[in-house]
């Protein structure tokens with residue numbers, strides 16, 4: 001069990017707690033966010049068990065193109081954070097952060113474009129806007145002539161997504177569903193409602209690589225594979241899914257290793273020229289020691305593991 005220090009606050013925390021284990025296939029990561037219920041955490045556990053022990057569809061790519069990810073930081077911090085990603089063609093910018101206003105989002109977007117004029121941007125609101133605010137921001141980006149890859153989960157509900165999609169489609173702006181895929185009982189509902197152009201697939205919340213491949217096939221929409229601020233072990237699971245997909249037209253959100261101060265892998269998964277390589281990672285025992293969590297946190301995670309496992313059997 002490790003607590004990996006983060007460079008900047010992400011989801012309000014400065015540390016990422018992760019439980020790691022090794023099976024015959026290699027290392028797996030179990031890292032549902034601490035506020036998640038046992039039931040939801042059990043789905044993440046099923047994914048980790050599959051990756052360590054299961055029979056998984058083979059990877060048929062050796063590298064994956066990835067985007068840079070920019071947390072909801074102040075504009076003057078943008079250049080330093082993005083510099084850690086090296087070369088990239090696409091940047092995902094977090095917007096709609098609680099406690100911030102629309103101007104903070106616009107300032108952050110402009111800071112990205114000042115530093116990287118040719119980059120494609122994605123906005124990710126985590127469902128935090130209402131339809132009219134999302135529309136206002138999308139129109140701003142559109143009118144500024146910025147290359148707009150897509151708008152990820154601009155609003156919360158499938159009905160709002162559908163309403164916004166009707167308004168953005170004429171502008172040529174695509175909507176990607178993230179929380180509408182992984183935080184609902186039916187991950188295909190958003191696709192069936194015609195409320196998204198793209199699905200964001202995250203292996204752990206969907207219960208594993210095989211299940212995610214099945215959802216991609218049934219949805220019939222382009223997909224993007226993303227991570228949830230994972231260690232290199234979790235990133236290797238996302239990279240495997242991306243490498244196993246029949247089609248992959250968008251850069252994947254698997255470069256988030258740049259947001260960690262430390263990692264557990266001997267060779268951490270970090271982008272080189274906008275790409276990461278596919279394959280199992282080797283965990284460094286010295287790093288497990290270095291980042292080992294405090295005893296009371298280990299106890300908490302082991303108890304949580306027992307409760308989550310009970311949901312699977």
Ligand SMILES: [Mg+2]
Nearest residue numbers: 124126152178
């Ligand atoms: Mg998202």
